[in-house]
Amino acid sequence: MQSLKPRFTYLFCSTKGLILVALAMIALTSALFGTLSGPMAEWGVRDLIVKALNMELIPAEREGRIIILYHVIANAVIAIEVYIINDLLKIKRTLAAAINAVITVGYLSAMTFGLAFAYFGHNFIFHGVFIFGESLLFFGGMLFAIALWPWTKDTNLTGKQYARTKKGLDLERAAFFTLAVTTLGSVLFGAVPGSLFGNGFETFLAEDVIRMPGKNSLMLAVIGHLHIMLTEIAIACALIVGRWIDFRGILHKIAMPLMIVGTIVITAGVWMVVPYQFIAHTIIYGGSTLILLAGLLLLIFNWDQLIKTRIAELGLEKPGFFRKFKALFHDPLKFGATWQMLFMNFTTSFIGIFFAVKLDEIIRKWPAREEQIELTGHWHILATIIATILLFYIADQFGLHGRARQWFGWSIILFSDLAFGATVVFFMKRLFISEYTQQPLVDTVMALIEIGLGTVLVVLAGFMVWRLIDLFKARGRWASELAESKTE
Amino acid sequence: MKHTLPLLLLVLFTALVSGCSTPSFASGPPLIIDPGIDPDQWADIPAGEFLQGQFEHEVMLDHDYQMMVTPVTNQQFVFYLNQALADGTLKLADNRLMGYYPGDEFHGYRHEVEITAGDWLQVDLEAEGLRYTFDGSVFTVLPGYEKHPVVSVTWFGALGYCQYYGWRLPSELEWEKAARGTDARPYPWGDEIGFEYANFYSSRDPFEAFLGKSGDTTPVGFYNGGNYDGFETVNAASPYGLYDMAGNVEEWTGNVYEKQHYRYMRGGSKANYGYELRVWVSNNAEPDYFGPSIGFRCARDVQP
Structure with missing residues (x-):
């Protein structure tokens, strides 16, 4: 117990610990529930997971399940953003601690019980706790808005x-x-x-x-x-x-x-x-x-x-010019944060504008399913780009440096952009290929998407394992980070 | 890091180039299978309430009707084409078969396109994936595809076929009741979906080897409990005995809704994931749209 207490304090009372917990929850949720669709389902992994975990996937409730899944992941991302902002801005420490506590209990309750309700049979107490968690998040958000009150000289x-x-x-x-x-x-x-x-x-x-x-x-x-x-x-x-x-x-x-x-x-x-x-x-x-x-x-x-x-x-x-150009790419984390914002325009914003302008002329000539694929791809890219940008910030704050920083940063930039680019080709394929001849192209872009996202997830897993191993060390990074947070 | 980027670019280039290669198409299917289901059969669906949609609303259908037991096959459709072209019901212009449609009421709603009275496209003879040929005077089914569902027919073509014989396209409600019966099942055969029930994306049927995961059509009634060279199927007929109400080809339905020109399809197809085969899921497109996964079947009223 003596050794658990400081680690518990680190994970649930320090900004970095809280971020790690939320990241771990998102990673586990994505890894587990990602097996229920796409290629994992095609390969039969879905059936194995459903049987092994005794999931109840009623076909009529698919949309409801997905909505809860999206919500709980978004909740955790918002929690991470709140932790970061609480840490970055000048906010009363007691208020920041209260906000973090409320938000953490909120997203963890919503995630745990929401997913249990959605995927493991309908216990309505679970649904109640899910709603309670969502309400806590809202309450935490209200406290957060109060804490951010800008008409103060103390900024x-x-x-x-x-x-x-x-x-x-x-x-x-x-x-x-x-x-x-x-x-x-x-x-x-x-x-x-x-x-x-x-x-x-x-x-x-x-x-x-x-x-x-x-x-x-x-x-x-x-x-x-x-x-x-x-x-x-x-x-x-x-x-x-x-x-x-x-x-x-x-x-x-x-x-x-x-x-x-x-x-x-x-x-x-x-x-x-x-x-x-x-x-x-x-x-x-x-x-x-x-x-x-x-x-x-x-x-x-x-x-x-x-x-x-x-x-x-x-x-x-x-x-x-060349020296300057090279200098731009020296730090992949800081470069990547805004590069991804720029790249977003090529994969979502400009394409979104194109689709809006050509809606009746092109997109509405396709079956609704094609339009649905485009929309789903569009916002999946947006959500993932945001996640990669936050990862750059988090990796920087956790002191990733040297080769690890280079590999982490460039792997995420290159492989996530590979996945995003391939996704764009996938959802815009009807512009240049017919349904009858599309399959080889679809197989290729799907493989590229899997390679891209898979690599990003492996890199993230590497980061998480590194921090998990650190937690087992008596004087690991976590100990000094905890000491720093107490000093603050 | 020095060699990583060029290597990555090489892998990408190779992958994209290989992805752009065109699949080879034979003149017939890889397998010739007759599941033994007669496509000329009709199923009786009695009047009465059923549970409509994902949220199981009780809906009353106040008339008895019949629907084809299977989607219209290439053989049936080619018979129609030959007859209708010969008697002038269909007109051939620039390799496009056109037929008259009286038009829809236009409301000028946002995104609504006016469907005027006149000749509309029923079949584009240059469409990819047609399983029949035309020598300038006669249509002939490619050998082995006689009992596969016809594809690449527009909504006008589907309606034209049914009306030619005095029938009609089923409404969405009629289609759904025929697929589901009177209980709350999500699939025509029950609660679960598996490779042995229907032809859907990556469902590993013997025809999938032909065109990849989105596959080729399977002969109508393929999922009838038969065993085809080791590929075991389950009898996946709906409660009223209709086959292929989930997967294989999406089926045009007859409704013309206010404020929109889209026509709706039901049942999902060989190109859709399993969840898109749930009985209440619909797709839609403009009435002159056609594709290699879209077919239809007809309905008719029962004379009292």
Whole structure:
């Protein structure tokens, strides 16, 4: 017990420990439930897992199961973002500890009991605890918004190089605060249809009703909810990266107001999908443009800094173009964080715009199933890109350096982008190949997707095993990290 | 790290090049199997309530009707083509078989396309995967494909076939009741799906070797409990005795809905995953769309 206590304290009371626990939960959930679909199902692994674990997979409940699975993974990702933000920003330690505790109990309850309810028979006490966990997360979110209150002088960005109003309001903190408040509203936006489940609302996956005319308000709210939640998670990710790399200067001063206004506009646009669908998309495009612009400024700052830092490290006074170019790639973690944001445009944003523009002309000429594949691929890429960016940050914070940093960073960049690129080819295949002749191409891109994602998961597993082994050491990294967190 | 990137690029290039190669197509199926189910048979479905959809709403169908026991086969469809082309019901223009459709009411709804009265595409004779040939005057089924379901027929073609004989396409409700019966089963045969029940994506049927995982069609009624050279099947007929109500080919249904021009398909196909074969799952496309996994069967009213 004596040896367990400090480790327990590390895992559940320090930021890094909490992140490790959440990462482990996500990794285990993905590894286990990922066997139930795709190639794993084709290879028969699904049947083995279902039998071995005595799962109850009722066909009529597939959509409900998937919705719970997506929710619990998203919950854990949001928890990680909250831990990171609590750590990065100046927040009262007692309040931060309370938020972390509530969020942790919330996502763990929701994950454990939600998955048990969805996949192992319907014990409605489990469902109750799942809802309780979700409620705790919401409550934690409210505390988080309070903690991020920006109209305080006690913030960490005090220098003139950061975006502030004339009255001294820290605009980056205001962006975090805006994000927290709009996220809470967007959670409610989805919770309302959920609360009407069985009383006017029936479970569905958004991609399955895409062509249905006259969707009811609850359907529109669900579709809006999933879009805006992923957007808010992405915005949080961008803000985290900004603080990580110490985003500052003129670009910061331009980007932060864009981020704040963009977050408000895009959220308002999504909420307006229910009452004013005809205008909502225009507002959403407006908000997206502002946020993407802020992201671009973040990228420019980051790449400029990466080059300058490396050139300074090398002591070069007049570096040529090639030297500068090489310097950009020296740190794959910091480079990868914004590179993935750029790459996202090629795999999702630009393609999304193309599909929106050519919707009636091309996409709606295909069967609905093809459109569903495109939509599903689109948001799977988005979610995974966000995850890789967070992994870069986490790896950096856990002190990955030297060759391990290079291998970790470049493996994730190259193999995740390989998977994303192959996914784009897969879901856009109807533009250049017919259903009748597609199979060899499908087999190839599926193999590339598996190689790409498989490698990312192996790299992540390596990281987790490294930290797991560390936990068995009496004076491992965990001990010093715990000591650091206590000092803070 | 120095050699990793070039190696990776080489692997990628090789993989993509191999992926772009075209599969070879023979003139007939790899196996000639007759499961022994008569495609000219009709199944009786009585009036009454059934549980419709994923959430099992009680729905009343107030009429008796009949549906074909199997999807329309190449042999049946070619017989129609020869007759309908000869008597002028179908017109041939630029290798496209056209037939008259009276048009739909247009509401001008968002994304809705107007379907006007006129000649519409029933079959594109240049479509990939057709299992019959046309020599300029006569259609002939490729040997061995006689009892495979016809594919690459547009909704207009499916409707044209049924109406030519005085029948119609089943409504979505009629189709679902015929597939499910009156209980809450998710598949026509019961609660579970396996390789022995239906032809779906990567379901390892003997025909899958021909075109890869999305496979070729199987002869209608293939999943009838027969054993084909060691490939064991289960009798996967629906409660009313209809075969292939899940997998093999998706089937056009007859509904024309307000505010949209899409037509709906049911049953999933050889190109779909198992979960897409659940009886309530639908797909949809424009009525002039055709594909190598889309077929149909007809329904008819029972005269009192």
